[in-house]
Structures are given as C-alpha cells and as structure tokens.
Amino acid sequence: MTPRTTVPPVVLDAMGGDHGPAETVAGAVAAWRTHHVPITLVGDEPRVVAELRRHSASGEIAVVHADDAVPMTERGAGAAALAASSLAVGCDLVGRGLGGAFVSAGSTGAVVSCAVRGIGRAAGVLRPALAVALPALTGGASVLVDAGATADPSPAMVAQFALLGVGYARAVLGRPDPTAGLLSIGSEPGKGNRLTCQSAELIAASPVRFHGNIEGHDVLTGVVDVIVTDGFTGNVVLKNVEGCVRTALTMVAQAGIASPDRLAEVARRYDPQTHGGATLLGLRGTVVVAHGSSRAATIARACVVAHALAAQDPAAGIGAGLEGAATRP
Amino acid sequence: MTPRTTVPPVVLDAMGGDHGPAETVAGAVAAWRTHHVPITLVGDEPRVVAELRRHSASGEIAVVHADDAVPMTERGAGAAALAASSLAVGCDLVGRGLGGAFVSAGSTGAVVSCAVRGIGRAAGVLRPALAVALPALTGGASVLVDAGATADPSPAMVAQFALLGVGYARAVLGRPDPTAGLLSIGSEPGKGNRLTCQSAELIAASPVRFHGNIEGHDVLTGVVDVIVTDGFTGNVVLKNVEGCVRTALTMVAQAGIASPDRLAEVARRYDPQTHGGATLLGLRGTVVVAHGSSRAATIARACVVAHALAAQDPAAGIGAGLEGAATRP
Numbered sequence: 202m203t204p205r206t207t208v209p210p211v212v213l214d215a216m217g218g219d220h221g222p223a224e225t226v227a228g229a230v231a232a233w234r235t236h237h238v239p240i241t242l243v244g245d246e247p248r249v250v251a252e253l254r255r256h257s258a259s260g261e262i263a264v265v266h267a268d269d270a271v272p273m274t275e276r277g278a279g280a281a282a283l284a285a286s287s288l289a290v291g292c293d294l295v296g297r298g299l300g301g302a303f304v305s306a307g308s309t310g311a312v313v314s315c316a317v318r319g320i321g322r323a324a325g326v327l328r329p330a331l332a333v334a335l336p337a338l339t340g341g342a343s344v345l346v347d348a349g350a351t352a353d354p355s356p357a358m359v360a361q362f363a364l365l366g367v368g369y370a371r372a373v374l375g376r377p378d379p380t381a382g383l384l385s386i387g388s389e390p391g392k393g394n395r396l397t398c399q400s401a402e403l404i405a406a407s408p409v410r411f412h413g414n415i416e417g418h419d420v421l422t423g424v425v426d427v428i429v430t431d432g433f434t435g436n437v438v439l440k441n442v443e444g445c446v447r448t449a450l451t452m453v454a455q456a457g458i459a460s461p462d463r464l465a466e467v468a469r470r471y472d473p474q475t476h477g478g479a480t481l482l483g484l485r486g487t488v489v490v491a492h493g494s495s496r497a498a499t500i501a502r503a504c505v506v507a508h509a510l511a512a513q514d515p516a517a518g519i520g521a522g523l524e525g526a527a528t529r530p
Numbered sequence: 531m532t533p534r535t536t537v538p539p540v541v542l543d544a545m546g547g548d549h550g551p552a553e554t555v556a557g558a559v560a561a562w563r564t565h566h567v568p569i570t571l572v573g574d575e576p577r578v579v580a581e582l583r584r585h586s587a588s589g590e591i592a593v594v595h596a597d598d599a600v601p602m603t604e605r606g607a608g609a610a611a612l613a614a615s616s617l618a619v620g621c622d623l624v625g626r627g628l629g630g631a632f633v634s635a636g637s638t639g640a641v642v643s644c645a646v647r648g649i650g651r652a653a654g655v656l657r658p659a660l661a662v663a664l665p666a667l668t669g670g671a672s673v674l675v676d677a678g679a680t681a682d683p684s685p686a687m688v689a690q691f692a693l694l695g696v697g698y699a700r701a702v703l704g705r706p707d708p709t710a711g712l713l714s715i716g717s718e719p720g721k722g723n724r725l726t727c728q729s730a731e732l733i734a735a736s737p738v739r740f741h742g743n744i745e746g747h748d749v750l751t752g753v754v755d756v757i758v759t760d761g762f763t764g765n766v767v768l769k770n771v772e773g774c775v776r777t778a779l780t781m782v783a784q785a786g787i788a789s790p791d792r793l794a795e796v797a798r799r800y801d802p803q804t805h806g807g808a809t810l811l812g813l814r815g816t817v818v819v820a821h822g823s824s825r826a827a828t829i830a831r832a833c834v835v836a837h838a839l840a841a842q843d844p845a846a847g848i849g850a851g852l853e854g855a856a857t858r859p
Contacts, residue, residue: 448667452799
C-alpha cells in the first residue's frame, strides 16, 4: 500500500472505547505511519491535539472537533442527545463524502444509531447488521451476521442479513459463491423458534445459496461461509465463543498439559483484540466497530480493515444482491 | 446406595436415541447391576426381550410393551400420532405413579410433548424447561435453563425458568441460596432484546436472588449458579459450548502443543456423552433427556441421576418457590 491514495481518509472516533483518546490517537498515528492509512480524528480538539503532540504528530493528522463523547454505557439514546458527539460528527463527515469509512470503539448501540442517521442505509436495506469474521477450524473463516446490531429483527430483516453476509464474504473473504446457514436448534427444516422458521422460508426463496439450518456446534467448523442469525443470538454466540475458547485453554494450562505461553498463539486467534473489529453492513459507507477494550494496535488494525473495505466498496455488490429479494418489512 | 429402595423404578424408553434398543437395554442392565437402580423398560417387547437375553437379564428387568418408536427426526407431532409410542406409554406410567422418573434419549421435542401430556405440569408452571449442568472454570457447575424445551417463551415463562433453575440448583447441586443471571447482550440493566428486557423486570420482582444480566463470555465462568435464558438461545449456547471447547482442544493438538490423549480429560468434561442428561423441570415427575447419541454408559448414568432426583423430589421445592411469583401467562 502506498502513502498516496484516492480513497478518502478513515474517520476515527478519538473519544470511543475504554481507553480513548490516548489509545485511539496512538492507533491513528500507527495506522498512518506504519500502514499509510490517511486518518481524520474526531473528538475534543484540545485533548486530541495534546495526545498527538505526545507522538510529535500534531501536523500529520487532521482533527475535527466534536463537543461531546458518548459514554460507553450509552445504549443508543435519542439522536438529539448524541448530535454533538464524536460519533455523530464523524458519521456526518462520511455521509457527506469527506471520509471513506468510520471507525469507533464506542458503544455498538450508539455507533449503529449515529451511523444509520449520519451515513444512511443502502437502498432497500431494512436494518443494518454487524459482521464478524470467526476463524474456522478448517483454516479459513466464517462470517457471523448479525453479531449485535439489531436485537429484534423481523424474518425479512434476517433474510437480508443473509444477503448482506454473502456480499461481505464475496468482497472481504474472496469467496466467489458463498454458502449461508441459518443458526437454529436442529438441522432439520422446520426446527427453530418462530423467527428462524419464518426466516428460513424467506432465505430459501432468495438468491442466497442456502445450506439450511446449522447448530451451535457448527459455528467454528467452517461448514458454511456465512452464519446467519438475529443480533441477540449472534452477540451471545460471539461472546460465548470467546469465553469458551479462553476457558478450554485455561483448563489445559491448569491441568499442567501445556504452559500458558505455548497456548497464547491459539488464544490470540479468538481474542476480540485481534479481530480488528466488526463491520456494520447495509449502510452507504463502511463502518467498523472495534471492541470497547481496544488498545492502539487494535485500533490501527481496524483502520486498515476499514480503509481496505472502503477501497473495495463491498456495499455496491450488497446493494445489488438485495434488489427484489426479501425487502418487505 | 442399597439394592432395595422405596422409590419406584426409573422408566426407561428402550426405543429412544440413535442406538436403541441395543444400547438402551445395555444401559438398563448396567444401571441395575452396577448401580442398583430399579428399571422398567418400555418398547417393542420382542426386540427388548431379545436384547435382555443377550445380557442374560430377561428375568431381572420388567418390560412394558409399546407399539411404536418415535423417529429421531420427529419434532413433536400431534399427541395422537405419538399415543402408542414408547415415550407416551412410559410417561403415562410415571403419571400413574408406577415409575418415579422417566429417561429417554429420544427427540427432545417429542419427549417434552409426551411428558407434558402424560406426566403433567407442576401446579402453576406455564411451560417446562430443560436444565443442563455446565462445568464451571471454578470447579463447580452452573445450571443452564432453558436449554431447549420452550423455543418461544413469554417473559413470564422466562421468569419461571429462573425459579425452576434455582430449585434445581438447591436440590441437585446443593447450593443453599443460588444466584441467577439472565443471559443477554450487555451487563447493564436494559440491555437485551424485548424478551430479556421484560423478563429481567419480572425476575427482579420475584423471590429469585437476581444477579442481573450476564453475557455469552460468562457462561463457563461460574459467576452465577443459574444461567436463565429462552429455550432457543439456551440450546444454541449449549451446543456452541460443546463445539468451541472441542475446536480449541483440536487446535491445541494440531499446533503440536499437546497430544490428543493428554487433552482427552479436558474434552470429556464438556462431552455431551458425559453430561448424563438434561433434566426437564416443571413437571409432576422427574424426566431426564439423554443425548441422542448416547451409548450404554451414558444411559446408565442418566438412570442414576433420574433415580437420585426422584428420591430428592426437587419438584416439591420448585412448586413452592413458584407460588405467587411470575405465574401470569
């Protein structure tokens, strides 16, 4: 990647996450200096500039002031309350074409709320969905979608999540003809709750290459390219994966079978710090939500992913795939 | 445990599971000969008696004939279709007091359907729930409830699941004052989907010692005694735990960090074969649903657990705990 690029800068929320602005600004400096990703920082200007000075980088990275930061406990309050926040100001920049992507380690609910308002949904999309690439036992990855953007979707929304996930798998994972499985409680057709039973019918009637139902034990096996679910189940499963892998490795260490050091490489594959972020699909611009606990290296990686996604424009394919399928509310 | 007991026999579905009646009858023989648990087998009499003869046990264990077996793909069809099945006949025996508990490795949906009809719900219980004890990193266990009996519960049903789970933790795990956490997508109050937000308010107003929300990464940490969730999410999480632990250990083995043999002990803790079964709570008699893939040893263990549960009568405490709390539909 060269320092000069035609893709607009990544807009980074300097105030988001548990460790902003110190770690976010450090991440911005790393993204620019190491990975040559152009960054615009949004946040409380005096604090952001002070952090930039600590890295002797006050002339290198643009800063746009925002009056407020959104507390991490914020659960997507009224848009009015967030209007002066770094989230709203940052998304507005992307919505006006002044940034190619938006990155935040803030509260997922608040990011989704501001992104829908400031960037807007792609044509025909009912609700956005979070996509997270989970490493598969086969060595590849599967995309979990929705990993937490829409907690109470309708069946039509879930069917769209399948289409959005397929678009992501094509654009980001490079799969030419991705398969999608619906996460349920039995592999046979008709097993599930009301939402999955109705969603399965819509997905089967859509252009998606539908594998049918998959179950909880299939999540890490790579049996499908796209794991489709509602945002509640997806978020519980995402965090359960992290917790279970950590627990299994801790038990191996406690049993004296292997040292924690030797297990660290396996642990790192499933550490939220190394995912690089979740991608919000279904908007007119790329949005990457990094984990709230992200440190500088994770923020930098999220900026690199966002920059690459913006350059590939996965939303174009996603928008096309949605035409004429499962767009009823 | 002595061979002579005042507790009525465990009624065992000889036809259930992927390996019935060969493995179920072998399990019955082991439960009786090794663990002194009295068993009544229900199923196709000629086949069951033939299996008993292979163990020279045709005079030791009672057999009650049932015309039909329920296919494992059965998803709880109309009760009429199941009326002559080993499930229906077995549950009817327990309902009439001729058995203290019912054990089956059959389809969970069909077992729940037959048990509700043949054994009946305990007073005030809206829907039954499956409880599964998950080993915790702390060395103890947490009860996951509902692990798959009721896929679409109302908030009042979820609040009852909390009460049922607390009764199980008291009666089976020996916790004097169990804590319960609601599985959701954020630890802060108010985070979740519609179902969990409404359920949290009902649980907080019930006699349950409510920890508040827990998240997917808390499932194996032992942070609460009872993990409360709907039957859809619970079943996905239960299978996800099994799959993730297996995947993590496979990766450790593939990385050459430890041999598969040395990891087998850790794997065994999370193997569904060793859980001994899930317990259906909220009925007037004990029901244990063993995994469909159960072999003889797992069936025998399920019978031992069912026998112990019937002797302790956990339902009595559960029924009392439900009085006056969260019993609206």
